[in-house]
Amino acid sequence: MKQLYGVIGDPISHSMSPAMHNSAFSDLGIDAYYHPFHVSPEHLKDAVKGLKALNIQGFNVTVPHKTSIIPLLDEIDPLASAIGAVNTVVKKDGKLIGYNTDGLGFVSALLHEMGNLIHPECNILIVGAGGAARAIFYTLLSKGWTRVDICNRTVQRAEVLIGECPIVGKSKPLTLQEAQSTLNDYDLIIQTTSIGMSPRTSEIPIDLENLKPNSVVCDIIYNPLKTELLKNASIKGAKTQNGIGMFIYQGALAFELWTGIKPDTEKMKKVVLQQLGGTTC
Known part of the structure; x- marks a missing residue:
């Protein structure tokens, strides 16, 4: 049977x-x-x-x-x-x-696809403060990353997410405007919201004007396979990873x-x- x-x-x-x-x-x-x-x-x-x-x-x-x-x-x-x-x-x-297994799945995929571009000293920015962000944030801290900041349209949600985490890191809650102005501080940006998902594929959750050329940008969306955010990141010289x-x-x-x-x-x-x-x- x-x-x-x-x-x-x-x-x-x-x-x-x-x-x-x-x-x-x-x-x-x-x-x-x-x-x-x-x-x-x-x-x-x-x-x-x-x-x-x-x-x-x-x-x-x-x-x-x-x-x-x-x-x-x-x-x-x-x-x-x-x-x-x-x-x-x-x-x-x-x-x-x-x-x-959501957070562990993300980290496993990240290390598999990006290899030595990702290291424990990376400065990481998570965009969004929902369930997927929580799973990824907690897992990153549990695996040894300490500088993992979170930005969200409603910054209070980022504050709550960080405050509720039982693992102590060096994380800061940021507004979208604060994150956009300091984007060149980050080696890895992880987009966890539904913004840019089909059928609203033209939307972008964060402006990448200040993105570092050698950074890594991940979007957990996989439909479309390459979001507008990832297209823009590629143009600016970043490595990209989708949600597959x-x-x-x-x-x-x-x-x-x-x-x-x-x-x-x-x-x-x-x-x-x-x-x-x-x-x-």
């Missing part, structure tokens, strides 16, 4: 996770199936009980359930607890255990948590690019 895995969210029809994970199961000869479950917020509690009753071995959690699922699980990994969000659930010894890597590596880390096996991330990437209708990043 096939092992059951899946993803819950609302909406969920757009998810590329089923194609990515089912391809990995097939490549590795694992008798398993990954299914998308459309779960509305009012049915989340019943859905979690149902998935447990169905003996699901693991599942991903996407918007809007990453926070609200926490009290419905048996255990929470310390990093996921600190972040306050779960995107991966593993069934172990009859218990549902929550993890967050983060999506692939967070999925690969979830897959490994479920099965104990590291999947082929290059094959996963090809599947996702095929789903997006593109061939390059």
Whole structure:
């Protein structure tokens, strides 16, 4: 009998996770199936009980359930607890255990794609203060980076994010205007908002006029594959990275948590690019 895995969210029809994970199961000869479950917020509690009753071995959690699922699980990994969000659930010894692989996925992709351009002394700026920013911010600090500043249209949200982090760094909350005027202080800029995502592809979350030519600019958006922000960064001589890597590596880390096996991330990437209708990043 096939092992059951899946993803819950609302909406969920757009998810590329089923194609990515089912391809990995097939490549590795694992008798398993990954299914998308459309779960509305009012049915989340019943859905979690149902998935447990169905003996699901693991599942991903996407918007809007990453926070609200926490009290419905048996255990929470310390990093996921600190972040306050779960995107991966593993069934172990009859218990549902929550993890967050979003931040780790981003960092893994960053180090894989940028190599020695990224080092512990990097000055980092995160644009945005939402859930993705929180996961990336906490993970960067947990991995040893200390100078990680956050800018946001509402600077109070950046202040709260920094203040709530249990890991002490040298972080500053900034307005967008402050960040734009001091952009040449940063070696790495990470864009975590939805600004520039399809269909509003002409929008840019931060002005890059003062960008350092040899810096790295990341955008966690992957539709389009190259946002207006990344296009502008390339013109100014920066190295760029889109959100495909983060999506692939967070999925690969979830897959490994479920099965104990590291999947082929290059094959996963090809599947996702095929789903997006593109061939390059």
